[in-house]
Amino acid sequence: MTKKTIIVITGATGTGKTTVQKYLRDKYDIPAVITHTTRPMRVGERNGVDYYFETPESFLKNHYLEYVTYAHYQYGSSHEGLARTWAEHDVASIVLDTAGALTYVHELGDQAAVLFLTVDNHASLRHRLLQRGDAEPMVTKRLASPEYGRDLVLPIGLRGVAKTVVNDDWQLAKQKIDQFVKGLLADKSQNTTF
Ligand SMILES: Nc1ncnc2c1ncn2[C@@H]1O[C@H](COP(=O)(O)OP(=O)(O)OP(=O)(O)O)[C@@H](O)[C@H]1O
Numbered sequence: 001m002t003k004k005t006i007i008v009i010t011g012a013t014g015t016g017k018t019t020v021q022k023y024l025r026d027k028y029d030i031p032a033v034i035t036h037t038t039r040p041m042r043v044g045e046r047n048g049v050d051y052y053f054e055t056p057e058s059f060l061k062n063h064y065l066e067y068v069t070y071a072h073y074q075y076g077s078s079h080e081g082l083a084r085t086w087a088e089h090d091v092a093s094i095v096l097d098t099a100g101a102l103t104y105v106h107e108l109g110d111q112a113a114v115l116f117l118t119v120d121n122h123a124s125l126r127h128r129l130l131q132r133g134d135a136e137p138m139v140t141k142r143l144a145s146p147e148y149g150r151d152l153v154l155p156i157g158l159r160g161v162a163k164t165v166v167n168d169d170w171q172l173a174k175q176k177i178d179q180f181v182k183g184l185l186a187d188k189s190q191n192t193t194f
């Protein structure tokens with residue numbers, strides 16, 4: 001039986017976590033675990049595809065492996081979401097803030113393979129969020145949140161655990177991600193038990 005793995009993609013807002021998740025799906029057929037949030041939908045987002053969009057009341061009804069408050073909204077990943085994805089795939093991905101990433105490492109040990117995304121020029125993140133179509137007041141509020149500053153730095157608990165990828169240049173970042181995925185898949189094929 002093959003050991004199940006979750007690729008946890010973490011880092012500050014705008015560093016490209018969702019972009020990497022879509023790349024893993026398109027290039028490697030690695031599915032995303034969809035999480036829950038109370039934040040309003042962005043233009044183009046779809047319920048059940050990008051997130052399960054919840055009210056503050058419905059959010060509380062799920063059975064979470066972990067949940068957090070991020071920039072004034074609730075976010076959480078359910079046990080069921082992970083189990084459903086692992087029932088059909090050996091490797092999946094999830095996008096989490098760094099608090100969530102730490103919980104996954106704590107709960108799942110080496111089944112969690114962590115990618116920490118960063119950029120050299122933090123000022124570029126504001127521009128990226130605005131380019132993505134986020135409303136200016138929302139961006140200002142998010143960049144003023146303690147979660148933003150916290151997620152710019154690799155937490156001590158992820159040092160020696162996470163692979164850091166600098167995503168200033170998408171072509172270069174993709175090469176690093178390819179190396180990471182190929183290493184992970186090679187390790188998995190060596191560790192398969194019959
Ligand atoms: N290397 C890059 N150079 C320039 N723009 C990029 C790069 N990587 C991603 N982007 C763009 O930056 C924006 C933010 O990317 P993305 O949504 O993937 O970030 P995120 O880390 O998931 O953000 P959040 O945590 O706010 O959801 C998107 O418009 C994306 O296309």
Ligand SMILES: Nc1nc2c(ncn2[C@@H]2O[C@H](COP(=O)(O)O)[C@@H](O)[C@H]2O)c(=O)[nH]1
Nearest residue numbers: 035036068070075076077095096097099100
């Ligand atoms: N700990 C968790 N973090 C999550 C989850 N789902 C998303 N996120 C993180 O929240 C912020 C904001 O996301 P956005 O889509 O509003 O830009 C970002 O850092 C995500 O990684 C979750 O279930 N748990």
